[in-house]
Amino acid sequence: MRIKSVEARWVQIPIEESRQHVSDFGRLRTFDAAILRIETEDGIVGWGEGKNAAGSAGAYGTLVHLLNHEFGPRLIGRDASEITPIWESLYNGSRAQGAADRGHVMPELARRGLTVAAISAIDIALWDIRGKALGEPVWSLLGGRSADSLPAYASGGWADAAGIGKQLQSYVDAGGFGAVKMRVGSMDGAAHVSAGRVQAARKALGPGIDIMVDAHGTFTVAEARRFAAMVAGCDLAWFEEPVTADDHAGLAEFRRSTHIPVAVGESECTRFDFADLAARRAADILQPDPAFCGGITEAMRIGALASAFNLRLAPHLWAGAPAFFAGLQVIAASPAGYLVEFSLGANPMIHDLSKEKVEVRNGRIALPDTPGLGLDMNEDVIERFTKR
Known part of the structure; x- marks a missing residue:
C-alpha cells in the first residue's frame, strides 16, 4: 500500500457547439479539471479530482503543478491507507507533527483555496485505493x-x-x-x-x-x-x-x-x-x-x-x-x-x-x-x- 507515483493532468474536453450554454461565467466551450492518478507499489490505482473554479470555467495549470511538484513528492513512500493522517499533514504543512501531538489544527498561512483543492484530489484518490485494496465500495x-x-x-x-x-x-x-x-x-x-x-x-x-x-x-x-x-x-x-x-x-x-x-x-x-x-x-x-x-x-x-x-x-x-x-x-x-x-x-x-x-x-x-x-x-x- 506504499505510494509509488502521483500524477496530475489538466484535462480539457471540448463541448460541442450545439450543447454550449451562456451564463454569468460566459460561454463555456470546454470542460476542465485537474485529474489525479495515484498508484501504489502493488499496482493499485486510485483516481481523484481537484477543482479551482465553479463548473467547467477555469485554468488548472497551477493546481496541476502544485499536485505534481509540491504535494505529490511528499506522498511517495507513504502508506496509502493513512488517509486522515495524510489529510492533516498536508493541511498543517510544516507544523503537522505539532498539530498531531497537540490534537488541534495548526495550519500554515496558505491553508485554503488551491491547497485544499489539491488535498481534495489526493483524498478522493486515496479512498479509491483503500476501497480497491479491501474489495469494498467506499460507502461501505x-x-x-x-x-x-x-x-x-x-x-x-x-x-x-x-x-x-x-x-x-x-x-x-x-x-x-x-x-x-x-x-x-x-x-x-x-x-x-x-x-x-x-x-x-x-x-x-x-x-x-x-x-x-x-x-x-x-x-x-x-x-x-x-x-x-x-x-x-x-x-x-x-x-x-x-x-x-x-x-x-x-x-x-x-x-x-x-x-x-x-x-x-x-x-x-x-x-x-x-x-x-x-x-x-x-x-x-x-x-x-x-x-x-x-x-x-x-x-x-x-x-x-x-x-x-x-x-x-x-x-x-x-x-x-x-x-x-x-x-x-x-x-x-x-x-x-x-x-x-x-x-x-x-x-x-x-x-x-x-x-x-x-x-x-x-x-x-x-x-x-x-x-x-x-x-x-x-x-x-x-x-x-x-x-x-
Whole structure:
C-alpha cells in the first residue's frame, strides 16, 4: 500500500457547439479539471479530482503543478491507507507533527483555496485505493449506504422565459426527475427578468415538480430579497447561492427574510467554513464540492455538521467523474444525505471519463457497488484530452 507515483493532468474536453450554454461565467466551450492518478507499489490505482473554479470555467495549470511538484513528492513512500493522517499533514504543512501531538489544527498561512483543492484530489484518490485494496465500495468503508439508489435532480436551466418551460420539461422527460434546477442572477441583467423566467417555469411544470434556482452568488442581499419577493408564489424548493460566499453575515440576513430554503457551499472549503454557516443559521442545505471542500474525508465531516444542526447535505456535483462518484459515496453514507446533482448541461467530464454509462432512471441513480469509487476510468480519454 506504499505510494509509488502521483500524477496530475489538466484535462480539457471540448463541448460541442450545439450543447454550449451562456451564463454569468460566459460561454463555456470546454470542460476542465485537474485529474489525479495515484498508484501504489502493488499496482493499485486510485483516481481523484481537484477543482479551482465553479463548473467547467477555469485554468488548472497551477493546481496541476502544485499536485505534481509540491504535494505529490511528499506522498511517495507513504502508506496509502493513512488517509486522515495524510489529510492533516498536508493541511498543517510544516507544523503537522505539532498539530498531531497537540490534537488541534495548526495550519500554515496558505491553508485554503488551491491547497485544499489539491488535498481534495489526493483524498478522493486515496479512498479509491483503500476501497480497491479491501474489495469494498467506499460507502461501505464510510459506514454503509442508506439505499441502493439515490434520488437525483436535473441541473441546468439557462433558457429565456419563452423557452425555460420546454427546457426543464425535457429534463423531467429524460430521466423521470421530480426536481429541476435553473440558473438566475446576473446572467439575466435584472432581478425581474430572473423572476419572469421562474414564473414561466412554474407555469409550465405545474405544482408537482420541485424547482430550485441558483444565482451563483451574483445578487446583493437587497437584490436577492427583491427576487425572492417576486417569486414568493412559485413554491421554490431552494435558492442556491443567493449572495457571494464572502458574505456569511449577508447570507444569514437574507435567510431570515425569506421562507425559501437556502442552499450554499460549492464555494466553501473545509469543515471550518461550514461550521460558521451552520452556527450563523445561514443555510438549510449544505453543498460541499468533494473536489474543492477537502475530499471525501472532509465532506463526511461536513455531513456530520449538517446532521448535528438538522440540515440537509446535497453536494455540488457539477464536476468530473472522480468528484461525481465521490459525491455519490458521501450522500449514501451520510445521515444528512439528501439529493444528487445530475448535470443536464453538456458534461463530458463525467460521461466521457466513465466507461460505464452514468444515467438517471425514474429520478434515481444507482449506487455503484464495485470496489473503491465504483468508477471505471477511461484512461484513453484522459490521454487524448490532456492539455499540453
